Amino acid sequence: MIQLRPFRSADLNVLYRIDHVCFAPGIAYSKAELRYYLQHPKSITVVAETESQAIAGFCTGQLQMREGRHLGHIITIDVLPDWRGQKVGRAMLLSVEEDFRAKGAESIRLEVAVDNLQAQTFYHAVGYSKIGMIPGYYAGKLDALVMEKDLTGDVLPHPRRL
Numbered sequence: 001m002i003q004l005r006p007f008r009s010a011d012l013n014v015l016y017r018i019d020h021v022c023f024a025p026g027i028a029y030s031k032a033e034l035r036y037y038l039q040h041p042k043s044i045t046v047v048a049e050t051e052s053q054a055i056a057g058f059c060t061g062q063l064q065m066r067e068g069r070h071l072g073h074i075i076t077i078d079v080l081p082d083w084r085g086q087k088v089g090r091a092m093l094l095s096v097e098e099d100f101r102a103k104g105a106e107s108i109r110l111e112v113a114v115d116n117l118q119a120q121t122f123y124h125a126v127g128y129s130k131i132g133m134i135p136g137y138y139a140g141k142l143d144a145l146v147m148e149k150d151l152t153g154d155v156l157p158h159p160r161r162l
Contacts, residue, residue: 040062046095060075061099
């Protein structure tokens with residue numbers, strides 16, 4: 001079973017290692033970048049923890065203002081390979097979305113590599129649509145799709161436990 005909880009500063013080293021398991025060099029964050037996102041005052045980070053208190057993954061988002069509107073932005077969602085396909089990513093993402101919605105965000109955006117079909121399928125299944133592309137977004141070489149989800153519609157139930 002997985003329990004969701006907020007990020008604690010003591011999690012940084014473990015989350016850094018998880019990010020490097022989940023993403024290739026050039027896409028994975030440096031420790032300084034990850035620390036910045038995790039500790040930013042407008043950031044929300046949800047950690048998925050097992051019964052034995054091992055971390056299975058995390059999701060970080062940041063609340064932003066654009067043209068006078070509150071928007072959420074998913075910075076990263078990382079799930080260790082052994083926990084993929086068990087709804088851990090979905091639970092974390094829905095938790096961050098719920099927090100953004102409670103803070104008045106009207107929509108949420110994210111970027112995903114054009115060659116990451118598994119992630120694109122996942123995001124589409126939870127209500128995200130492709131709205132654009134950013135050439136060379138990852139390491140100046142790999143394009144990213146921009147996906148967005150409207151948060152002003154119906155609220156989905158959010159499981160706190162899996």
